[in-house]
Amino acid sequence: MSSEPEIERKLSPSEKFHWVIDRESRINFVMHAAVSGILQEQTIRTALDIIQRRHPLLRVCIMRTWRGSLRFKSGDIRAIPVRVVGAPAGVCPSGADNPGFVPEDKWVEEAEREINTPFKSEECPLARCVLIRHGDTKTTVLLTVHHSIGDGKAGAFLMRDLFRAASKVQKGESAGLPGLPPRMDMTAYFPGWAKGISGRLRYIRFGLRVLSAMVRWGAPAMPLVDRKAPVRMRRACIVAKTLNAATVAKLHKRARIEKTTLHGALIASQILAVVHERGSAKELAFIIGSPVNLRARLDPPVEDDLGLFITVGISINRAGFSTDFWQLAREVRQSLLECVERGDPFVYVMMHNDLSAVAGLFGSGGVGARVYTAIAGKLHLGGLAFSNIGRVDIAADHDSFVVESLGFAASASGLAVLVPFVATTDTVTTWNFVGMEPLISREHTARIADKACKILIDAI
Known part of the structure; x- marks a missing residue:
């Protein structure tokens, strides 16, 4: 090469x-x-x-x-x-x-x-x-x-x-694919308002909105912890679920009628599964980070390059035993929509700048990394997240073989306890629940995954 x-x-x-x-x-x-x-x-x-x-x-x-x-x-x-x-x-x-x-x-x-x-x-x-x-x-x-x-x-x-x-x-054909040029990091393609003083002010307002919600509603809920462990001792486990195309089509149809999205419905099922698991009689606050793909919003847009072109959008909601599923799904969608329209995902990356500055006081070795990770876990509110890459444009039939399904999963490291990862093709939606052991055991992760699936299917 x-x-x-x-x-x-x-x-x-x-x-x-x-x-x-x-x-x-x-x-x-x-x-x-x-x-x-x-x-x-x-x-x-x-x-x-x-x-x-x-x-x-x-x-x-x-x-x-x-x-x-x-x-x-x-x-x-x-x-x-x-x-x-x-x-x-x-x-x-x-x-x-x-x-x-x-x-x-x-x-x-x-x-x-x-x-x-x-x-x-x-x-x-x-x-x-x-x-x-x-x-x-x-x-x-x-x-x-x-x-x-x-x-x-x-x-x-x-x-x-x-x-x-x-x-x-x-098939014995010429197999080369066009080479892509090296890219700068995504902040080089950010709009001007997301940088400098303007971006910093937006970032401060973003942080104040999250703090305000916590003051009004209390600390965000998370699954009950089975056993505490330092970040370096945590290990990701995967509980794999799937939804067939017919079920997904029914969910999309119902979501449109309810003026929400499949994304909102999936997060609502995750929230209500945790509500039932915790058994609290009062409404709980949920602050869930969802990766936001910025590729189409960059200047110029980035298409299919390998690179880190996501940040995080935050949905802030409350839910309890009596919460209506579709109302919650609408509220999740609206919260995320407002977050993106304000431009929060663009200024979210300033947190990474601040982390480097603070952790840098403790050096670039192991101590600095542990401080960095500990602060990052607190800032990410350390409980729940949700990742959905949406519909994947990938051909199924390649003559000699067929791609039947595609999905993904990632370790949450010290940033979360439980994260579902969702991807959709023409034939199936993969829904992988990743729990961070020993904070949440494989069996515990499976119970929440089973409950979320039941809640979602029952809502059709």
């Missing part, structure tokens, strides 16, 4: 945020896709080489300068590694784990392993792949990415490009 352009630039505050948090407890994200048909290991390796040439940030590591600043840098570019889990009886590919085909739910265990296993950020690439063989024509593909170089939406673009390239390789 010596012909590819070299990359070297300073990490943005948001990219640095994910790098520092990851030092205390992993914050990787993993994309997963269920594939039927013929998908060869060498095909995936070749397709990975193609997308690595296309996306500049798949060719970087993160280096610290002698002054302590962090920079993306390309140099010793290695291929994206592939690990194979499962193989036909008597066949064990190089690097394979657990010879013999494995059950289809094995992907959950392997995805957990991936999001809880650190990258060596000073080594390139900051991505890796796992092929899980369930049978001759059944495979799950996992693609794990360091959160400093991308987000869930970017991961969906990577999977789309990966399968496009793989399809061309297996």
Whole structure:
């Protein structure tokens, strides 16, 4: 890949945020896709080489300068590694784990392993792949990415490009994809009002709105904690749920009638599941952060590049046993809509600037990272979040194989206790609940996930 352009630039505050948090407890994200048909290991390796040439940030590591600043840098570019889990009886590919085909739910265990296993950020690439063989024509593909170089939406673009390239390789066609130019960090594309004094004033008003809600309604609710543990001892577990296309269509239709969205309905089901779990007789306050994709709102807009182009929107709501589901879904939608219209997601990144300034007083070593993570957890209100990348534009039928489903999950590190991750294709919506053990056990996460699903289905 010596012909590819070299990359070297300073990490943005948001990219640095994910790098520092990851030092205390992993914050990787993993994309997963269920594939039927013929998908060869060498095909995936070749397709990975193609997308690595296309996306500049798949060719970087993160280096610290002698002054302590962090920079993306390309140099010793290695291929994206592939690990194979499962193989036909008597066949064990190089690097394979657990010879013999494995059950289809094995992907959950392997995805957990991936999001809880650190990258060596000073080594390139900051991505890796796992092929899980369930049978001759059944495979799950996992693609794990360091959160400093991308987000869930970017991961969906990577999977789309990966399968496009793989399809061309297996058909013997020219498989190259156009290379994308290196991008500056997203703040370089922010509107002027989101920067400087204007942006700072908006950020202050944003913070005051959150504080005002907490004064009026009390501290935000979160799932009951099973066992406390320092951030560095936490581990993400995944409880996977799905909604078929027919159910999603019914939900969309009902949501339109109720003047809300599927996104609002999913968050409402999460809130009410926690309300029932806590068993409180009074209404509880909920402050839930949802990643907001800024790509189309940047100047100029960014399309399908790998990179960190999200910030967070906040919904502030109250709910109790008697709360009407669809009314809550409308209120969630309205709260998020107002947040985005005010431009809160643009100024939210100033928190990352402030974190760096405060934590920097404690040095750039382990103590500074722990202080940084502790403050970040408090500022994120440490309980609930929700991530939905919406409908994923990915072709299902690639002739020799079919992409049956696509989803994602990430470790919440020290930022949250429970986070559902949602992605939708033409055939299925994946709904992965990630709990941070031991704060919330796998069984506890499953109970909340089951309750949320029941609440949502009963509301149709």
